[in-house]
Every structure is written in C-alpha cells, then in structure tokens.
Amino acid sequence: MENKQSIKKEIILHILVWSCLYGVMLFQSYSRTGVVDVFSNLSPRFLVNIVLFYLNYYVLVPYFLLKKRILIYVLISVFVILVCSYLVDTFLPPEFPIPGTIPGRHSVMSIRAHSLDGFPLQLSKDDIAGNIYFKFRMLIGPTINLMFYFIIGAIIRMYVEWNKNERVREKTEHEKVHSELQFLKTQLNPHFLFNSLNAVYTLSIKKSSDTPEAILNLSELMRYMIYEANKDMVSLEKELNYIHNYIQLQRLRLSNHERVTINIYGDAKGKVIRPLLFISFIENAFKYGTDYKGNTEVKINITINNDNVFFFIKNKIGIIKKSPDSSGIGLQNVQNRLKLLYPGRHELKIENDGDYYSISLTIYIAENEMYNN
Numbered sequence: 001m002e003n004k005q006s007i008k009k010e011i012i013l014h015i016l017v018w019s020c021l022y023g024v025m026l027f028q029s030y031s032r033t034g035v036v037d038v039f040s041n042l043s044p045r046f047l048v049n050i051v052l053f054y055l056n057y058y059v060l061v062p063y064f065l066l067k068k069r070i071l072i073y074v075l076i077s078v079f080v081i082l083v084c085s086y087l088v089d090t091f092l093p094p095e096f097p098i099p100g101t102i103p104g105r106h107s108v109m110s111i112r113a114h115s116l117d118g119f120p121l122q123l124s125k126d127d128i129a130g131n132i133y134f135k136f137r138m139l140i141g142p143t144i145n146l147m148f149y150f151i152i153g154a155i156i157r158m159y160v161e162w163n164k165n166e167r168v169r170e171k172t173e174h175e176k177v178h179s180e181l182q183f184l185k186t187q188l189n190p191h192f193l194f195n196s197l198n199a200v201y202t203l204s205i206k207k208s209s210d211t212p213e214a215i216l217n218l219s220e221l222m223r224y225m226i227y228e229a230n231k232d233m234v235s236l237e238k239e240l241n242y243i244h245n246y247i248q249l250q251r252l253r254l255s256n257h258e259r260v261t262i263n264i265y266g267d268a269k270g271k272v273i274r275p276l277l278f279i280s281f282i283e284n285a286f287k288y289g290t291d292y293k294g295n296t297e298v299k300i301n302i303t304i305n306n307d308n309v310f311f312f313i314k315n316k317i318g319i320i321k322k323s324p325d326s327s328g329i330g331l332q333n334v335q336n337r338l339k340l341l342y343p344g345r346h347e348l349k350i351e352n353d354g355d356y357y358s359i360s361l362t363i364y365i366a367e368n369e370m371y372n373n
Contacts, residue, residue, distance in 0.1 A: 022046055044092050049149040052084060056153035065154065066161060081150060085143040196221060196246075199253045210252040217249040229275040236268040236309070240302070243278060247300075250286045259297040266304030271365060273309065274341045278302075280334040281313050281359050288357065289315030307365055314358040338363075 056077070064073035196218050203211045224242045228234050244262070251257040282300065290296045297316035302309065338346050338361075345364040351357070 018050060045088060045145075048084060048088055048092075049146065052080070052146055053149045053153040055080070056150050057157045061154050061157040062161075065158070077150065081143060081146050084146050088146070193222070193225075196249065199249055202253045208252070214249055214252045217245050217252070220245050221249070225276075231275065233272040234275045236271040236273050236304070239273055239275060239278075240264060240268055243282065243300075246279060246282060250296075254290070254296050256295045259295070259299075261298070262300040262302075264302045264304070268304050271304065271309075273363065273365070274337070277334060277337065277341075277363070278311050278313075278361075280331055281311070281361070284331055285313050285315035285357070288318055290318040291316070309363045309365065311361040311363070312358070314356055317352075317355060317357055 060073060060076060060080075064070075064076065200211065200214050200218055203214050208214075221242065224238065224245075228238055228242075247260065247262055251260060254260070282298075285298045285300075286296065289298050296318075299312075299314045301312040303312075304310075335348065338348060342363055345366075347360075347362040349360040351359075
C-alpha cells in the first residue's frame with residue numbers, strides 16, 4: 001500500500017512539474033512573438049522532449065548507466081539525440097514561425113531560388129554559405145534543447161536511485177544496530193542479575209537482618225530491568241532512582257560503607273536517556289573498590305545540565321584484582337552501547353594511577369529527547 005501511494009505521489013508530481021514548465025514556455029514564447037500559432041508549434045516539440053526525458057529516465061539510465069555500461073550509454077544517447085534533433089528540425093514546425101519560410105524548414109531561403117520566368121536563379125557563394133550557417137544554427141538549437149531534457153532526466157534518475165539506496169542502507173544499518181543492542185542487553189541482564197544475587201547471598205550467609213530489605217531492593221531493580229530497561233529511552237529520574245536502589249543494596253552487604261557517596265546536581269525532570277549506561281561502571285567500582293579489611297571507597301557525582309549529563313565515578317583499587325579469565329562483559333558492553341547509541345555525542349575517559357580508578361562520561365542530549373510518558 002505504501003509503495004502504491006509513493007508511485008501515485010510521484011505521478012502527480014511529474015504531471016504538475018511538466019504542466020508548470022509547459023505553461024511558462026507558452027507564456028514566454030507568446031509574449032516574445034505574439035504569434036497565435038506558437039501554441040500549436042510548441043506543443044509537438046515539447047511532447048518530443050517529454051518522450052526523450054522518460055526514454056532516458058526509465059530505459060537508458062537504469063539498463064546502461066546504472067549498470068556501469070557507460071560507453072554504450074554515451075553512444076546510444078548521442079545517436080538518439082542526433083536522430084531526434086534531425087527529425088524535429090525536418091518534420092516539425094518551428095517554435096517561432098518566421099514569415100516567408102516553408103513550414104518544417106528553417107532556412108531563410110531555399111537552396112534553389114527561382115526567377116520570375118521560372119528558370120533557376122544561381123545563388124552566390126555568400127548566399128549559399130549564409131544559408132548553410134543559418135541551417136547549422138537552427139539545427140544546433142533543437143539539439144541543445146533535447147540534450148538539456150536528456151541530461152536532466154539522467155540527473156534526476158541517478159538522484160532517485162541514490163536516495164533509494166541511501167534509505168535501504170540506513171534501514172539496514174538501523175536494523176544492524178538494533179540487533180546488536182538487543183544482543184548486548186541480553187548479555188547485560190544476566191550479568192547484572194548474577195552480581196545482585198551475590199550481594200543478597202553475602203547477606204544471607206552472614207544471617208544479616210538486612211536480608212529482607214536487600215531482597216526488596218533487588219525486586220525493585222528487577223522490576224526496572226523488566227519493565228523500563230527494555231525501552232529505547234527511559235526517564236532520567238527513573239534511571240537515577242534505579243542507581244540509588246543498587247547503591248543501597250551494596251551498602252547493605254558492606255561492613256564499612258561510610259566512604260560510599262553519591263551526589264546528584266541539576267534537574268533530571270523532563271529528560272530522557274538510554275537505559276543502563278552507568279550501572280556497569282558502578283558495579284565495577286564496588287567489585288574492585290574494597291580493600292582487605294572490607295573497607296569500600298566509591299565516589300559518584302552526576303551533574304545534569306541543559307544539554308548534557310556528566311557522570312563521574314572513582315574508586316580506590318582494593319585487593320581484588322581483575323582475573324585474566326574474567327569475561328569483562330560489563331565495561332566492554334557499555335562502551336559498545338555508547339558507540340552505537342551516542343556516536344559523536346559522548347566523551348569517555350578512563351584513568352588508573354595505581355591507587356584509584358576513575359571514569360568520566362559526558363553524554364550530550366539532543367533537543368528532541370524529551371520524556372513524554
């Protein structure tokens with residue numbers, strides 16, 4: 001149905017363009033000559049231009065030029081233009097009727113003139129040369145005119161094909177990005193679940209009284225993962241609330257969490273963001289930011305401006321070292337997602353001085369990214 005609508009619009013557009021062009025040519029021609037016959041003289045020539053345009057548009061360009069058979073295309077094009085130019089000049093009346101000329105001919109005089117008594121009158125060399133020159137000029141005019149419509153047809157058809165190919169390319173790229181994102185999300189969800197369950201497991205081993213609260217926190221996190229994180233965009237307020245719940249879960253399992261801080265500056269209302277961009281960095285900080293005494297030092301700052309969100313996290317490097325066999329899904333996942341979701345619209349900086357590990361991430365928010373839910 002959409003394809004039929006597109007074809008219908010294209011036909012209407014072509015009719016309107018040709019009608020407007022024909023009307024302008026008629027007006028200019030009649031205004032310049034004031035001859036009534038210009039309407040009947042111009043119409044057949046204009047019809048030839050239209051036929052030549054669509055011959056090139058639907059046949060020559062698709063079957064030769066677009067298939068890179070350039071030499072054949074050029075030869076056929078030159079032949080068609082010259083033949084049409086000769087036929088137009090020979091058989092069609094001139095656009096602007098010249099008094100004293102024979103219809104269908106554009107010479108000022110016949111090559112053979114006659115005297116009053118019927119005998120041939122020999123023309124001088126200057127007369128013959130002038131007649132040939134005039135004939136040449138009158139032939140060049142239609143040729144250039146036909147070439148104009150021919151070239152315009154080629155340009156328009158090539159643009160249409162380029163535009164069509166570009167739309168197909170963009171659609172393919174979009175589908176590729178979408179499939180990659182879905183794959184990354186399927187990786188991230190189990191990774192997050194395992195880490196969160198480990199936190200609850202730690203509390204249960206200690207038989208902590210905080211275990212029920214931790215389970216409730218985990219349920220809130222999973223609810224967000226199931227109902228919100230599958231959307232393309234989420235409210236920044238909900239994403240921040242999700243981060244708060246996760247940090248609270250970590251605080252419950254830690255024996256010493258006084259140096260775990262989170263500060264949020266700015267107004268998140270009305271802004272949206274891609275889901276689950278910060279959580280992997282936070283998970284990583286808690287995982288590797290604990291020393292041998294169980295002390296954890298994690299500092300998180302989030303600053304919200306009109307056109308960007310700045311995320312900063314810093315953790316002290318603890319006794320847990322990253323294993324070479326570690327999958328590293330979390331950090332690699334979020335870096336891949338940033339490249340796909342915010343190409344050219346994010347800045348990521350990772351630093352490691354041996355004592356502290358820090359990440360700075362700036363995401364630039366587009367003006368049309370406003371939350372409507």
